[in-house]
Amino acid sequence: MNNQLTEQKITDLNICVLIPTYNNKLTLKRVIDGVMQFTQHIIIVNDGSTDTTSQILEAYSHLEQIHLEKNKGKGNALRTGFKHAETLGYHYAITIDSDGQHFPEDIPVFVNELEKSEDKNIILIGARNMGQDTVPKKSSFGNKFSNFWFWVETGLKLQDTQSGFRLYPLKSLKKLKFYTTKFEFEIEVIVKSAWSGTNVKNIPIKVLYDQTERVSHFRPFKDFTRISILNTWFVIVTFLFIKPRNFFRRYKKKGFKRFFKEDLLGTYSPSKKALSIALGIFIGISPFWGFHTVLVIFLALLFKLNKTIAFVFSNISIPPFIPFIIYASSKMGQYLLGIKLEYSMEEMTKNFEVLKHLKTYIIGSFSLAIIAAVGFGLVSYFLFLIFDKKVALKNG
Incomplete structure (x- = not known):
């Protein structure tokens, strides 16, 4: 009954679930089947997989699928999926990783949060419990590192900025220009969205790190370097443009007297x-x-x-x-x-x-x-x- 209620809400709110996948043959079927418990509004982006992903997806021919010939990165897969979802008339996209770390049964958490939110221009990021024993130390450190720089760049404090289990407002994303195509895209998209006035918020979700099944394609040196370069650029833009811009916008909006009382005092x-x-x-x-x-x-x-x-x-x-x-x-x-x-x-x-x-x-x-x-x-x-x-x- 609860699943049917969630399914109806997903339809009413024009939400699709986007599943980017690359060589996750051990967990892909379980993720798709889990999502299908809540909705058939699913878009799968096969990012040039070289394992048996294509054969697995043959059983789901009734679902929207995009097959990319070459692997170009998670960011590119997400951006491709967003564009396709927008052309199909969807207003929101819930993204879920295909490596099995996320639980599809947390989808109602995103749907219910969106439904009750007064501000519909919102990005919801699933906050994982990074303190549990099964979470790799490098993942926990990387998340803290990302959280700190997101705070510096936007002034917003989040518990988890790296989780791939998210809800995006597609119309707002369409107005922004993106340049990255790898893992760093998930940082670029939330920073630029926050700069443009989109509300970015965490909601609690469960997480599973099963080392026997999970295949991570994150390359510590290359991807961390890309993320560091992106954050360096964002910090420069933040202090030379975003902060002064926000200052003058507040002044113009409030007028001198109100600005003096609220912002200076x-x-x-x-x-x-x-x-x-x-x-x-x-x-x-x-x-x-x-x-x-x-x-x-x-x-x-x-x-x-x-x-x-x-x-x-x-x-x-x-x-x-x-x-x-x-x-x-x-x-x-x-x-x-x-x-x-x-x-x-x-x-x-x-x-x-x-x-x-x-x-x-x-x-x-x-x-x-x-x-x-x-x-x-x-x-x-x-x-x-x-x-x-x-x-x-x-x-x-």
Whole structure:
């Protein structure tokens, strides 16, 4: 009865189940049979298998099948399946691996979560229990590694970002452009979806790692290298484009007054807000030219400070102020080192005389950054304390 209810929901919500497979002859039949307990809306993508996969699939000729001549990777198989599902009129696709690690009886978990979700533009990722004894250590480490970088790139914390048991909104995916074709696609798709406003969420599922049956095609060196390169690129894009873009979008949407109250003041304590200002000032004056935005947002995330405040105050180094900062840093360095260099501010900015004395500039720059950060931090801390007390008295 429950299976029939799930089957009806799958039909009503226009969901298909997508099964990419490559040389999983030992587990493929069991996975397909398990999925068929809940739906006939199934698309199987045979990614150039060289074992008996084609013969096994002959028994399922009533199901949608795509046979690729050559193995091009899981990402390519998924992308091919998504396009085909979209042409058939499906709105969502549940993907399940054919290596037997996933339990088809968890399909209702995805369907029920989608049904009750107010936001239908959602990706659901099955969260596996990676702490159980049967899970390989390399899989557990790889998942933690992926979770961390997904958080850095999107600000979202997930328990499992590598599970292949997922539900995707096909219309949202159609709007995005993808480049990867291997295992790293499953990272690319959730990061870009999160950037575009799609909700990405974990739901609990069961997992089975049977080493006698399971065949993994993950190549530790090659695939981990690809994933690392992708994450490196995503981190660069995050700090140079996504974070600033989101900042200005919030400002434009809310207007100055609401933006000031919610994003600059927010719910952070006076000490956290003051530390955020201090961090922004320190990074803005420091000699890390070209990396200020990356550093300030990364450190704000790392120390759980207010990213918006830190970013705003790091912009003390905007172009009109740069000559003054460099000049003041050089003078500070000369004072600390007990030397005197004879050049005017005009000579410094036009002929870059300060570059001939980098040691002096760098020492002065860091010293000035520390002094300014401490000064602004302390003053802002007491101002925030006074402001919070006034607000409390007003509301009380």
